[in-house]
Amino acid sequence: MLNPAFEKYENDLIQLARTVWAHPEPGFREVESSRAHIDFLRKAGFEIEENVAGTRTGYVAMWGSGSPVLAFLGEFDALYGLEQQADVAEPAPIPGQNMGQGCGHHLLGVGAIAGALLLRDFMQERGLGGTIRVYGCPAEESGSGKAYMARDGLFADCDAALTWHPSNFNMVSTGSSQSCIQCYFRFTGIPAHAAGAPHLGRSALDAVELMNVGVNYLREHMEDSDRVHYAISNPGGASPNVVQAFAESRYLVRSTTNPKCQKLYERVKRIAEGAALMTETRLEVVFDEGLSNTVPNFVLEGVLDQAFREAGVPVYTADERAYAARFKATTPVEDQLSDLPRAALDTGKLSQNVRESELCDYYVETMRSDVCEMGSTDVGDVSWVTPTCTANLNCYAYGAGSHSWQWVAQGKSDIAMKGMLKAGEVLALTGLKLLESPELLSQARQELERRLGGEPYRCLIPDEIAPHYYD
Ligand SMILES: [Zn+2]
Structure with missing residues (x-):
């Protein structure tokens, strides 16, 4: 058994996560993943509202009644270009597949469900009232699913x-994390x-280039914590002997x-x-x-910290450590040491763990921080509306971070499942x-x-924009 707290649910939860891993789907098109979640939760006695916030795959599953209302946020979308055998x-790569669970969202969604099931057990045992909601949030990687859900007021109560x-x-x-607007x-x-x-042509490609030059001059006059990135998403054509009549760039604009x-x-x-x-x-x-910045909440972080200390961290077998060692060996240790979380309280201890262990096997204490980390998440939109906190659970060997083939490869392992179940326990x-x-x-x-x-809270996405995707 990977986690005694989940004795009666463990096999079903692991099966659900492995099913989602095996059907990687892009944002707003997570049809099979969302269906698997919904069927599981309905069978477990939750009432389900489907197609929330104008999406095909977003859902809210509810149990209990009255206040307080506690939300568990889950995700399930995958990433392009990260197909990889377990x-x-x-x-x-897996022939014929062009996606993979490179950010572990197959675990994220099921870990949230695990937390909801265990909390329900606690409430029933202790006669506690209140409502549990599991939010099946589509399109975190690309699409800003939670921003639409927040815009529709789904977290308001x-x-x-x-x-x-x-x-x-x-x-x-x-x-915190950065606020971000993305446009073409x-x-x-x-x-x-x-x-x-x-002399008869007017070049759209010139416009794209001049805009980029202008933005590059703007950089000197922005705050250090601002970020602007672009890609030329359509250069107009490959023929230099044509004045390009259409060209397009895709921009991401971020601030604190x-x-x-x-x-x-x-x-x-x-x-x-x-x-x-x-x-x-x-x-x-x-x-x-459009994604909102994350509003930290030290009160909730403190409660999460206590829960983490009580639940403890996953304990690994010799076989699991040997498995992790193979993945840790895929990148130099110096690179692993160069990418440690800045909030760690004792970086000496963490560096030592990275050098000596195959994977993180202790609880890393963090400094409460208001510092805005570079990057964005749609959890930010939720955090503007209701106090929000996030735990991180080790699910992988040292050696590679998120959005890597290594994470996809380890996504079905017992190490990943232990992390997922422990996350459920910490959240519950x-x-x-x-x-x-x-x-x-x-x-x-x-x-x-x-x-x-x-x-x-004003959602950065204008009212007239509906959930959508571009390939
Ligand atoms: Zn992610």
Whole structure:
């Protein structure tokens, strides 16, 4: 048995996670994964609302009644380009497949379900009232699923949201993440023979290039914590002897808070307008995604920390360590040491663990931090609406971080399943502490209100934009 707390559910939970691993699906198209979750939860006695927030695959599963309302956030989407055979410690694509669970979301979703089942048991044993909700959140990797769910008010009556992420470490997440707006800048010009009649052409590709030059000059006049990245998503064509009549770039604009991100986005848009003016092309801005910054909650982080200490971390067998050693050997230890979580309280101890162990086998204490880490997640949108906290559970060997073939390969292992079940235990214990001491929930709410300082939640995605995907 991988975790005694889950004696009666363990086999079914592991089976569910392995089923989702075997059917990797992209954001908003996680049809089989979502169906497997929903069937499982319905059988377990949860009431299900499907197709939430205008999505095909988002759901909310409910059990219990009245307040408080505790949310467990789950995900299930996969990543393109990360097809990989299970348990093979070298790149080994699966023929005919172009996706893989490179961020461990097959574990994330089922770990959230595990937490909900165990908390329900605790509530029944102790006669505690309240509502448990499992949120099946689509399209985290690309699509901003939770932002649409938050925009639709699905978290508005929650007292707290608990989540976790598969990781190379056992630790409480702390700090913030960046607000992010993603959009396409499309320029339309006039085609012409580039040698014969260049004076008749108006180049959309020139507009893309000039916009990028303008943005690169903008960088000197942004805050250090702002980030702007772009890709030329359509250069117009491969023929230099044609003046390109259409070209498009895809931009990500990030800052530490939503209002700052929106201001930076307006500056980038003005540069695009300038590029269109210079080249006599027409500009169309197509909004794609928007993610809010994460609002930390030290009250909930404290409760999660206590629950983590009580639950402990997974304990590994000699066979599991030998399995992990094969994956740890796929990257140099110096690289592993260069990518340690900055919030770790004792980096000396963590470095030693990375040098001496195949995988993280202790609880890494963290400093409570407001620091905004570079990168974005749609958990941020939830954290604006209800106090939110995130645990990290080790599910993989040292040697590679998220979005790697190594994570896909280890996704069905006992190590991964142990991490997933332990995550369920940590989240359920956190929920139990909140139900037994409701004053913690009001303290967490007060902290959220203090941090927001009266700024209301405004989803960065305009109302007219519906859940969508671009390939
Ligand atoms: Zn992820």
